[in-house]
Amino acid sequence: MTNLLLYQQIAQQLADDISRGVYQAGERVPSIRKMSVQLGVSHATVLQAYASLEDQGFIRARPQSGYYVHPNAMLTAPTPDIAKVEKPSKVTRGSIIEQVLSESRRDDNVMALGAAVPHIDYLPLRPLQQHLAKVTRFNSQKAFSYMFSPGYEPLRRQVAIRMRDAGVAVNPSQVTITHGCVEAMQLALRVTTKPGDIVATESPIYYGFLQLAELLGLKVVEIPTDPTTGLCLDSLQMALERWSVKALVMTSRLGNPLGAVMASERQKQLLKLMRSFNVPVIEDDIYGELMFEEGSHKALKGYDKHGQVIYCSSFSKTLSPGVRVGWLVAGPYQEAVQRLQTFTTHTACSVTQLAVASYLENGGYDRHLRHVRQEYRKNLTAYQLAVQRYFPEGTQITRPQGGFILWISLPGKINTQDLHRLALEHGISIAPGVIFSNSEQFNHCMRLNCAIPWRKETDQALATLGRLANELLHSA
Secondary structure, X not given: OHHHHHHHHHHHHHHHHHHOOOOOOOOEOOOHHHHHHHHOOOHHHHHHHHHHHHHOOOEEEEOOOEEEEOOOOXXXXXXXXXXXXXXXXXXXXXXXXXXXXXXXXXOOOOEEOOOOOOOHHHOOHXXXXXXXXXXXXXXXXXXXXXXXXXXXXXXXXXXXHHHHHHOOOOOHHHOEEEOHHHHHHHHHHHHHOOOXXXXXXXXXXXXXXXXXXXXXXXXXXXXXXXXXXXEOHHHHHHHHHHOOEEEEEEOOEOOOOOOOEOOHHHHHHHHHHHHHOOOOXXXXXXXXXXXXXXXXXXXXXXXXXXXXXXXXXXXXXXXXXXXXXXXXXXXXXXXXXXXXHHOOOOOOOHHHHHHHHXXXXXXXXXXHHHHHHHHHHHHHHHHHHHHHHHOOOOOEEOOOOEOOEEEEEOOOOOOHHHHHHHHHHOXXXXXXXXXXXXXXXXXXXXXXXXXXXXOXXXXXXXXXXXXXXXXXXXHO
């Protein structure tokens, strides 16, 4: 009993030091050996204390390195609540989404805290420029010619190699190159649905999907999604039993905007459920390579043994949104996808396909990913703590395990569309919650882009947002 009390005392002392800022997020805490000598206790007692702190989320172990303060150790704000199921409905958000996006793009000097686009500092511009120059000089015949579906074979081979990291084993012949992830999603929806069909999706969901669903004349049923664990399987089953759902669109790793990650057992349960109803899944894995703990979670496609999952992704969030190189693995729908693509866009741009393939073949991509993961981890912590410090009491914040997006829920009757308009007057853009759902459930929420370097100006922008949010709260 004495040892138990002693390890608790040690854990509490270190937790207090972390809370007071003695040890900052990401910093190494004293080693087990050093703490043992300092306090005159056994290694086992310190190890027990550190295990307790790890369970509480204050520290985490790094293999062969020691224990470090967890980025979320000083984050006390709760996570956002989940939504409720509403009946399927035609998408009517298109005009609102266009309005918000148009307002945000009106001034190039606006700090874009709403758009999920990496700052230029986080893109490997020089290597891409070098490879663009190389392929246009030495492979100009292919670079400046038509390229048809399924796309440039060396690039498809490199994508197949990359997908091994997501736990997905595919052959290059199974990969179709697309004009970004949006085209991949569009092709997947067009081969699995027709106008008037019902599609299930996470809630909240990326606004681009809502625009796409409206364009294709689809009805959407939104499934409540937990900010930590992902799609609610009970609600999904209820929707499948009640309505004739033709496809499920979801993200198992770092969904947009919640950043949720679905554990492997829940992924397997999801696939079993979808197979029992014979409904295909369209997986958007565009942020998957930005998981902070590399290899910690497979994509849903990695557990797919029956061709249920159409996998979609792109290099927009890792290399550059401007190269417009995405891909999909369509399984039994591949022939239909390629036929449809041939009579629409042919495939992605020839020049950028060759340049991206050259870049991937010559290395450097994994090093780039390691760098941006580290930067985004630091940024997320800084943004979370700033929101906690400046925003109204009762604000809820997500804790994503990767990527660069935060989802924030504001208290009271704050309408973030109003906050969006006020923020634009101060040179700041946000993404209001109204554009992430076909319902009114998220009008008090907003998405923040943390792929902007943390500087004095960034802190000041969040302080301004917090002040405006407080003003709206008190005027409601």
